[in-house]
Amino acid sequence: MEKTPLSEMENRMKRFKTLMSTSNPEWDMVVIFSNINLFYFTGTMQDGMLIIPKEGDPTFWVRRSYERAMDESFFPDIRPMNSFRDAARDINKLPDTIYLETEVIPLALYQRFHKHFPFKKFKPADSYIAAVRAVKREYELSIMRKSGRIHQRVLEDIAPEMLHEGMSEAKLAAELFSVLVEEGHHGLTRFGMFDTEIVVGHVGFGESSLYPTYFDGASGNYGLSPAAPVLGSRDRKLRKGDLVFIDVGCGVDGYNTDKTMTYMFAQPLPSHVIDAHKKCVEIQNEIAGLLKPGAIPSRIYRQIMDNLDEKFLENFMGFEKRKVRFLGHGIGLLIDELPVIAERFDEPLQEGMVFAVEPKIGIKNIGMVGIENTFIVTSRGGECITGKNPGLIQVF
Incomplete structure (x- = not known):
């Protein structure tokens, strides 16, 4: 099994957070759902979401399969969840604005997520992820x-x-x-x-x-x-x-x-x-x-x-x-x-x-x-x- 090296994932995350801070100094949180972007940042393609805070380390919450994610990935913080409610309990303070993949998230998924993460506004993260992936x-x-x-x-x-x-x-x-x-x-x-x-x-x-x-x-x-x-x-x-x-x-x-x-x-x-x-x-x-x-x-x-x-x-x-x-x-x-x-x-x-x-x-x-x-x-x-x-x- 070819696993994405931890150093590679760390570099990607560092470049992404740097770009976000340069382009959007006010950003506080990005949440990623799509298989391709999850694979890019975590090295595994499971059903879940990656929460990237401006301050602190990212967390990959996995619905299915947590076992496979642990087997395939060197990502430092992978946690199991049954629903978005489990991940929401871990958030001390939810920012007013969250950056999302607006090009790929279905409306139904957005509504289920927003039920447990009642942020006020969302902004697109797609172009910033694409810019990092491009190089x-x-x-x-x-x-x-x-x-x-x-x-x-x-x-x-x-x-x-x-x-x-x-x-x-x-x-x-x-x-x-x-x-x-x-x-x-x-x-x-x-x-x-x-x-x-x-x-x-x-x-x-x-x-x-x-x-x-x-x-x-x-x-x-x-x-x-x-x-x-x-x-x-x-x-x-x-x-x-x-x-x-x-x-x-x-x-x-x-x-x-x-x-x-x-x-x-x-x-x-x-x-x-x-x-x-x-x-x-x-x-x-x-x-x-x-x-x-x-x-x-x-x-x-x-x-x-x-x-x-x-x-x-x-x-x-x-x-x-x-x-x-x-x-x-x-x-x-x-x-x-x-x-x-x-x-x-x-x-x-x-x-x-x-x-x-x-x-x-x-x-x-x-x-x-x-x-x-x-x-x-x-x-x-x-x-x-x-x-x-x-x-x-x-x-x-």
């Missing part, structure tokens, strides 16, 4: 590098051998998932987007990668049915001349990487498709070179977008009217983290931030071409941890 230390980066190596091996070396005429998108997606898990993937593709359900990612043959979807990404996916728009279609079978588009997540010990690879099955694609793909690879490499401490994400976005011609922009980062307004996103315990390479993200990058960079373009009757890899921000520019194959791998 990874070497412990986290080493885990993400492991994920990146798995990603590279599966999509660059193994996936081409898996493609055969007549197989369905769903079959390929299921086989990819199985291989990823066998290679060390932790088996989940976690997103912060509300109500987003993804099993492994988007797998599409030809034009299906352009199909409309609620998912906030450049590509599309038919899915298994309207009730389960995931994996891929059972009916769309691989044919000679198809573009194969694979955009899947991988993760190790909670930390994710993101990668997209494309393949030409049985015969080359038209030259204009290959040229569009190569342009996306050039854009990725240009962005990677800009991922240095002090760089401004919004300026990177504008620098790239302002230098693309109108024809290319018509279907860049999507298809027709279904386009996204970013070129990359932070990644870590979730696939979609802050910051984002997009407008209005004006805070300077810091060393140790990690981005998935994904320039893509939709081409009518062909599908989505382009690339995506995961990069660590360094003084030398983005360090790619998911491989350097430019994609459009020929499979004959």
Whole structure:
């Protein structure tokens, strides 16, 4: 069992409290409920809540499973509770204002909590937690590098051998998932987007990668049915001349990487498709070179977008009217983290931030071409941890 070191948890808590005090000198208490943030600060993912006071040490109250929390975590103060009432008895003086994860707490949970913690006001803690999580230390980066190596091996070396005429998108997606898990993937593709359900990612043959979807990404996916728009279609079978588009997540010990690879099955694609793909690879490499401490994400976005011609922009980062307004996103315990390479993200990058960079373009009757890899921000520019194959791998 890989346990989060106590020194790592202590550093995270120290950085978070420092940021809170810098940004909100009047703060007194933060309470955390979500699995991901609980795991980040305590090293275990149990049903409970973490109370972080401005003065004094934090306490992790666990409803279920206290035994597992004790087994998995080095966190210094873990206590069992049957309900919020148990934790409330331990509070000598409740502050008027409590900071909460307003992006993820359901109203019913809030009401149950407020019944026993009758504070007067709440404020959001989400952006401050996200800011601390955005900067990874070497412990986290080493885990993400492991994920990146798995990603590279599966999509660059193994996936081409898996493609055969007549197989369905769903079959390929299921086989990819199985291989990823066998290679060390932790088996989940976690997103912060509300109500987003993804099993492994988007797998599409030809034009299906352009199909409309609620998912906030450049590509599309038919899915298994309207009730389960995931994996891929059972009916769309691989044919000679198809573009194969694979955009899947991988993760190790909670930390994710993101990668997209494309393949030409049985015969080359038209030259204009290959040229569009190569342009996306050039854009990725240009962005990677800009991922240095002090760089401004919004300026990177504008620098790239302002230098693309109108024809290319018509279907860049999507298809027709279904386009996204970013070129990359932070990644870590979730696939979609802050910051984002997009407008209005004006805070300077810091060393140790990690981005998935994904320039893509939709081409009518062909599908989505382009690339995506995961990069660590360094003084030398983005360090790619998911491989350097430019994609459009020929499979004959």
